Amino acid sequence: MAALDQLVEALRRLPGVGPKSAQRMAYHLLQHDRAGAQQLIAGLTEALARVQTCTRCHGFSEAPVCAVCSDGTRDLGLLAVVESPADQAVLERSGSYRGYYFVLGGRVSPLDGRGPKDIGGEALIARALDGGVREVILATSFTAEGEATAYLLGEALKSRGLSVTRLARGVPVGSELEFVDLGTLAHALADRR
Amino acid sequence: MAALDQLVEALRRLPGVGPKSAQRMAYHLLQHDRAGAQQLIAGLTEALARVQTCTRCHGFSEAPVCAVCSDGTRDLGLLAVVESPADQAVLERSGSYRGYYFVLGGRVSPLDGRGPKDIGGEALIARALDGGVREVILATSFTAEGEATAYLLGEALKSRGLSVTRLARGVPVGSELEFVDLGTLAHALADRR
Ligand SMILES: [Zn+2]
Ligand SMILES: [Zn+2]
Numbered sequence: 001m002a003a004l005d006q007l008v009e010a011l012r013r014l015p016g017v018g019p020k021s022a023q024r025m026a027y028h029l030l031q032h033d034r035a036g037a038q039q040l041i042a043g044l045t046e047a048l049a050r051v052q053t054c055t056r057c058h059g060f061s062e063a064p065v066c067a068v069c070s071d072g073t074r075d076l077g078l079l080a081v082v083e084s085p086a087d088q089a090v091l092e093r094s095g096s097y098r099g100y101y102f103v104l105g106g107r108v109s110p111l112d113g114r115g116p117k118d119i120g121g122e123a124l125i126a127r128a129l130d131g132g133v134r135e136v137i138l139a140t141s142f143t144a145e146g147e148a149t150a151y152l153l154g155e156a157l158k159s160r161g162l163s164v165t166r167l168a169r170g171v172p173v174g175s176e177l178e179f180v181d182l183g184t185l186a187h188a189l190a191d192r193r
Numbered sequence: 194m195a196a197l198d199q200l201v202e203a204l205r206r207l208p209g210v211g212p213k214s215a216q217r218m219a220y221h222l223l224q225h226d227r228a229g230a231q232q233l234i235a236g237l238t239e240a241l242a243r244v245q246t247c248t249r250c251h252g253f254s255e256a257p258v259c260a261v262c263s264d265g266t267r268d269l270g271l272l273a274v275v276e277s278p279a280d281q282a283v284l285e286r287s288g289s290y291r292g293y294y295f296v297l298g299g300r301v302s303p304l305d306g307r308g309p310k311d312i313g314g315e316a317l318i319a320r321a322l323d324g325g326v327r328e329v330i331l332a333t334s335f336t337a338e339g340e341a342t343a344y345l346l347g348e349a350l351k352s353r354g355l356s357v358t359r360l361a362r363g364v365p366v367g368s369e370l371e372f373v374d375l376g377t378l379a380h381a382l383a384d385r386r
Pocket of ligand 2: 250251258260263
């Protein structure tokens, strides 16, 4: 059945979904949860239409400027640099950070020829220099690529006279920031160096 | 963000997807694979519109009568009874079966008050009696509920003079038919009793 096979193919594109899970999902939706399939269509359609990139921090936003960037009560002097909207969300949920964000387009990858320019390094420097930033907190992952990203961006920021810190190494080495527990993250923020 | 949260909620309805995976999927689609999200919308929309129930076997079909039921070269004397379209698909893939199917709407569940009538038992009997069926093969799962389903349907079919067999117990006890390897399934078909 062409329509069923195409649904299985589409589900396989989701992260962490192999051929067996994709087939199981497709059969489940068609046999037991057609309302769930409709809800997923609506959720995807709405999210694609509404969730855009904040012009200021480059995180997810449903308005040209996101709720965080529009929040005047935050500390204008603090700018946290993260690799992705998911990492921004987890820092927010830690409840320990009251500054602003800059969301990179991933990490540098020397092997793939992806350097600071390819992940928004120039926009970050412009944002960090646009007035009031006292400290740039590099909150990239503690993986080899995350460390390289922090090193390269840190050097560029310092050469422009900016004060740069890094999350404390309370974060377990080798782990993705997105999967770190919130307590560890709160410690790492307090001990930033 | 309302649209993002609603997408996460919709993804959580998929089988095997918890809150963390749902969030990861939503962020991945919005940040890295908007084309994949569009493909999923199209796949879901097409499948909901096209995949219906075969009027004869009650399996999935894109036409009023499915390809298997329309296949005149199969053995009219054999009717395999399965719990779901997924189980029908796995029997087909085993390549060992050349008869027709009847797809139940699940299994009986005494605890939930779900009896043979609630899973299509009467339609099964009508189908089994509509001429030419020599043997009804009960291919329900080898779980407690699958065994109860086979027992209850088997008694009802035998009382109407039909010959009833069960897949051989080559299938590991306690397992769902959908997840059995194809070789075991081929053996179980050959040794049906
Ligand atoms: Zn923003
Ligand atoms: Zn059919």
